[in-house]
Amino acid sequence: MPKEQPKSIARRRSVESITKEFRGIGLFLFLTSGLINVLALTGAFYMLQIYDRALTSGSIPTLVALSILAIGLYLFQGVFDVIRSQVLVRVGARLDKRLAPLAHQVAVDMPRYGFSNAESLERGRDVDVVRSFLGSQGPMALFDLPWVPIYLIFAYFLHPMLGALTFGGAFVLALMTVAAELLLRRLSSHAQQSGVSRGAIADSNTRNSEILKAMGFADRAVTRFEVANSEHLALQTRSSDINGTFGAISRVLRMILQSAILGLGAYLTIIGELSAGAIIASSIASSRALAPIDLAITNWKGVVGARHSFRRLVDTVTALNETPKPMVLPTPKSTLTVDKMTVVAPASGRILLSDVTFELKAGQALGVIGPSASGKTTFVRAITGVWPVLRGSVRLDGAEMGQWEDTAIGKFIGYLPQDVSLLDATIEENISRYAEKPDPMGVISAARAAGVHEMIVHLPEGYHTHIGPSGMVLSAGQRQRIGLARALYNDPFLVVMDEPNSNLDGEGEAALTEAIRGIRARGGIAIIIAHRPSALAAVDLVAVIQNGKMAAFGSKSEILAPQPVNGRPDVRPMAANTARQGAMS
Numbered sequence: 054m055p056k057e058q059p060k061s062i063a064r065r066r067s068v069e070s071i072t073k074e075f076r077g078i079g080l081f082l083f084l085t086s087g088l089i090n091v092l093a094l095t096g097a098f099y100m101l102q103i104y105d106r107a108l109t110s111g112s113i114p115t116l117v118a119l120s121i122l123a124i125g126l127y128l129f130q131g132v133f134d135v136i137r138s139q140v141l142v143r144v145g146a147r148l149d150k151r152l153a154p155l156a157h158q159v160a161v162d163m164p165r166y167g168f169s170n171a172e173s174l175e176r177g178r179d180v181d182v183v184r185s186f187l188g189s190q191g192p193m194a195l196f197d198l199p200w201v202p203i204y205l206i207f208a209y210f211l212h213p214m215l216g217a218l219t220f221g222g223a224f225v226l227a228l229m230t231v232a233a234e235l236l237l238r239r240l241s242s243h244a245q246q247s248g249v250s251r252g253a254i255a256d257s258n259t260r261n262s263e264i265l266k267a268m269g270f271a272d273r274a275v276t277r278f279e280v281a282n283s284e285h286l287a288l289q290t291r292s293s294d295i296n297g298t299f300g301a302i303s304r305v306l307r308m309i310l311q312s313a314i315l316g317l318g319a320y321l322t323i324i325g326e327l328s329a330g331a332i333i334a335s336s337i338a339s340s341r342a343l344a345p346i347d348l349a350i351t352n353w354k355g356v357v358g359a360r361h362s363f364r365r366l367v368d369t370v371t372a373l374n375e376t377p378k379p380m381v382l383p384t385p386k387s388t389l390t391v392d393k394m395t396v397v398a399p400a401s402g403r404i405l406l407s408d409v410t411f412e413l414k415a416g417q418a419l420g421v422i423g424p425s426a427s428g429k430t431t432f433v434r435a436i437t438g439v440w441p442v443l444r445g446s447v448r449l450d451g452a453e454m455g456q457w458e459d460t461a462i463g464k465f466i467g468y469l470p471q472d473v474s475l476l477d478a479t480i481e482e483n484i485s486r487y488a489e490k491p492d493p494m495g496v497i498s499a500a501r502a503a504g505v506h507e508m509i510v511h512l513p514e515g516y517h518t519h520i521g522p523s524g525m526v527l528s529a530g531q532r533q534r535i536g537l538a539r540a541l542y543n544d545p546f547l548v549v550m551d552e553p554n555s556n557l558d559g560e561g562e563a564a565l566t567e568a569i570r571g572i573r574a575r576g577g578i579a580i581i582i583a584h585r586p587s588a589l590a591a592v593d594l595v596a597v598i599q600n601g602k603m604a605a606f607g608s609k610s611e612i613l614a615p616q617p618v619n620g621r622p623d624v625r626p627m628a629a630n631t632a633r634q635g636a637m638s
C-alpha cells in the first residue's frame with residue numbers, strides 16, 4: 054500500500070478537527086432523513102390501501118381511519134423535515150462561528166505574502182458559501198440519496214419490472230449527476246478565479262478614487278472593471294446554463310419515467326399481475342426515489358461551489374495547524390542581532406536583500422539611508438517579521454523572532470510603515486492597537502511622545518474621534534503622527550520607522566527627534582529609514598543600503614563625514630550626501 058504523504062495526513066487531520074463536533078449531528082441528520090424517507094412512503098401505502106381495501110370493501114370507516122392515519126404520518130414527516138432543515142442551518146452557523154475567525158486570520162496574513170485584497174477576502178467568503186449551502190436544498194438531497202434504495206425495494210416488491218424500471222431511471226439520473234459534476238468542476242473554479250480578478254480591479258479602483266477623479270481616467274478604470282465583469286459573467290452564465298439544462302432534462306426524464314411507470318403498471322394490471330392501487334403506489338414511490346437525485350442535479354452548482362470553498366477552508370486550517378505554538382520568552386532588553394539576513398519577495402521569490410549583518414544594543418538608534426528601490430523598506434519588513442527571512446536570522450536577545458508568538462513579539466515592536474495605514478476605529482483604539490482595555494495614560498504618553506496630544510484634544514471628540522476608513526478625517530501629517538504614537542505605545546523595545554518624517558512639518562520633526570531620544574534614553578532600540586536627513590538628528594549609527602546589500606554601517610559621524618576628494622574609492626552612495634547636510638546639523 055502506498056505510504057500517505059505528510060501533507061495529506063495534515064489535511065485529513067484538519068478535516069477531522071473541523072468535522073469532529075458535527076459527527077454526532079451528521080448521524081442524527083442521516084437517521085432523521087431515513088425516518089423522513091420511510092414516512093414519505095405514506096402516500097404510496099395509502100393509495101394501496103384505498104384501492105385494495107377501502108374501495109373493494111366499500112367501507113367508509115376504513116377510508117376515514119386510513120385517511121386519519123395518513124394525515125398523522127404526513128404531519129410527522131413535516132415535523133422531521135422542519136427539524137432537519139433547522140439543524141442544518143444551525144450546523145452552518147456553528148461552522149461559521151468556528152471557521153470565520155480562522156479564515157479571517159489567514160485573510161489578514163495573505164496580503165503580506167503578495168496576495169491581493171480580493172484573494173484574501175475570498176477566504177472569508179468561503180465560510181459564507183459553505184454556510185449558505187448548508188441552509189439550502191442541496192444537503193437535504195445529499196442526505197436523502199442513501200435512502201433511495203427504500204423506494205426501489207418498495208417498487209420491486211410491488212412488481213420486479215416496476216423495480217427494474219425505477220432503478221433504470223435512477224441510474225440514468227445518477228449518470229447525469231456525474232456528467233454535471235465533470236462539466237461544472239473546472240468551470241466553477243475558473244468562475245471563482247475570475248470573480249477574484251474582478252474583485253481585485255474593483256478594490257484597486259475604489260482605493261484610488263482620488264487619482265481617477267483628478268486625472269480623469271475613471272471611465273477607463275470602469276472599462277477595465279467591465280471587461281473583467283463580462284468575463285466573470287460569461288463563466289457564471291455557462292455554469293448556470295449547464296446546471297439549468299441538466300436540471301430541466303432531469304425533470305423531463307422524471308416525468309417520462311413516472312408516465313412510463315403508470316403505463317407499465319396499467320399493462321401489468323391488464324395482464325392481471327398488479328392491482329389498481331399498486332399502479333398509483335408505484336408511481337408515488339418512483340417519484341420519491343428520483344426526487345433526491347433530481348434535487349441533487351438541480352443544486353449541483355451549489356454542491357461544487359461549497360465543496361471548493363470547504364477544501365480551501367481545510368487548507369486554511371491545515372496552514373494554521375502547521376504553525377508551531379511558540380514558548381513564552383522574557384521581554385527583550387539588550388540586543389537586536391541580524392545575521393546574514395536574506396529576504397525574497399513573497400510572491401515572486403526574487404531576492405531583494407542579501408547577507409545583511411549587524412548588531413544594535415539597547416540605547417542605540419540606527420538611521421538607514423540609500424537610493425530609491427535599494428531595499429530599505431524590505432529591510433524593515435524583514436526586521437519586523439512582516440516578511441519572512443529566507444536565510445540568516447533576526448534575533449532579539451539571542452532568540453529568533455519566530456520563537457515568539459505574534460501577539461507576544463508585537464508588544465516589543467513599534468512599527469511605523471511608509472504608508473501609515475490607520476485602522477477604521479477611534480484614535481484611542483488606533484494608538485492602543487485595539488487594546489480591549491486601553492490604558493489611558495499609556496495612550497496619552499505615546500501621543501505626547503509623538504507630539505500629537507494637543508492636536509487630538511482639540512478635535513471635537515478628542516481621543517474618541519472615529520477616524521474612518523484609511524484615516525479619512527485626518528491630514529497626512531496628523532496620520533503620520535498618530536501612527537508614530539501607535540508605534541511608541543507601551544514603550545516597545547524595538548521601534549522601526551519607515552520614512553517617519555515624510556509628511557511632518559518642523560514641529561513634527563522636532564517631536565520625532567525627541568521621540569527617538571526618548572527611545573534611546575529608556576534603553577530601547579530605534580531604526581529609522583530616511584530620505585530626509587532631519588530624521589537622523591538623534592541617531593548614533595547609520596547604515597547604507599544599496600542594490601539590496603548593506604554597503605556601509607558605522608557611526609553617524611563616520612558614515613556621514615565629508616568625503617575625501619582624493620584617496621580610496623568611497624562605497625557610500627549618493628543618498629548619504631543628501632542625508633549628511635541635515636543630520637549633521
Ligand SMILES: Nc1ncnc2c1ncn2[C@@H]1O[C@H](COP(=O)(O)OP(=O)(O)OP(=O)(O)O)[C@@H](O)[C@H]1O
Nearest residue numbers: 398399400401405424425426427428429430431432
Ligand atoms: N511586494 C513586493 N514584491 C516584489 N518586489 C518588491 C515588493 N516590494 C518591493 N519590491 C522590490 O524590492 C526592491 C526594493 O524595494 P523597497 O521598497 O525595499 O525599496 P526602498 O529602498 O524602500 O525604496 P524607496 O526609498 O523608494 O521607498 C524594489 O526593486 C522593488 O521593486
